[in-house]
């Protein structure tokens with residue numbers, strides 16, 4: 001089970017309190033100045049307050065004051081340009097961290113009202129169209145779909161706001177702390193190593209989870225969250241990893257022959273800031289696997305190089321993402337990797353488990369693009385796949401498929417290993 005409880009980080013907590021205190025102070029000041037009719041002073045002080053309530057782009061967020069407030073004071077939040085149209089109507093424009101960008105408009109904010117109020121929020125995307133169906137939660141754990149109406153490019157939501165925060169987001173929020181809590185649980189129950197592999201642009205730790213047996217010289221690599229809003233990929237990685245690290249006969253046999261490296265959260269800055277796709281330098285990490293210019297990518301590259309230099313081989317990698325539908329991007333079987341049919345055999349056996357679901361394999365070869373699966377084939381002559389879950393795929397199904405995918409991959413790799421060893 002994935003633990004979705006979230007502990008606010010201390011600095012975040014302090015920041016939100018500071019903003020709240022400033023808000024109370026400023027409201028009192030505004031009242032006094034209004035009574036004294038110092039209109040010039042009033043406007044300059046309101047402006048001074050608004051300047052402190054900035055969004056992720058450093059722009060004024062005008063929805064941070066008044067009876068109903070829209071706030072972005074929590075991890076993974078993103079509230080771009082917000083304009084209060086009336087007491088109960090708000091307009092939001094979703095903006096990317098930088099351009100050009102592969103459009104995945106992420107948003108996450110909370111609504112707080114001094115008394116129960118029905119409000120309307122109109123959301124528009126800067127550039128392309130909406131990608132995600134709006135979701136609502138009151139505890140950041142249980143999420144449900146929120147009804148909406150589209151009028152051309154404006155998506156409208158109606159929300160019952162009250163003193164208790166109502167969270168609205170593009171997908172379920174899985175912030176950096178969720179990964180830490182999850183990995184800590186994994187580590188406490190098994191012989192698993194959990195360490196810092198490197199640091200992000202903004203100095204956040206990038207963690208690795210490993211299962212290592214000293215006699216093993218073959219590796220499976222699992223990566224996740226290069227693209228922050230791709231939550232369904234993350235929802236697949238958790239059960240996949242739990243299955244390969246489980247106490248089942250198959251998983252134990254697998255771990256007695258293969259080491260496993262897991263880097264579940266490669267882009268912690270993007271996750272924290274609520275980016276649409278990039279890291280804190282504004283770079284798509286799944287285009288950096290040729291220059292290794294970004295610290296997140298170079299840390300993993302250098303570690304994989306170390307493994308190979310030690311005489312071990314990298315045999316297979318799975319990189320978890322999300323897109324419009326469920327699809328597995330693979331390298332061609334005749335590309336020249338060591339075990340040409342490993343991926344075909346794996347995904348065919350996964351497909352055979354489902355009468356009413358097709359495992360779609362899309363084979364491609366994009367030299368020079370800087371995509372991880374291409375890098376893995378070119379540098380290590382081994383298969384890697386991009387495991388893509390649909391944005392709207394049923395969450396229970398994602399979990400079941402990931403667990404079946406992990407089991408069938410272990411079976412296939414063990415079978416291949418047997419053949420390689422001439423058994």
Ligand SMILES: [Zn+2]
Pocket residue numbers: 227230321322
């Ligand atoms: Zn992606």
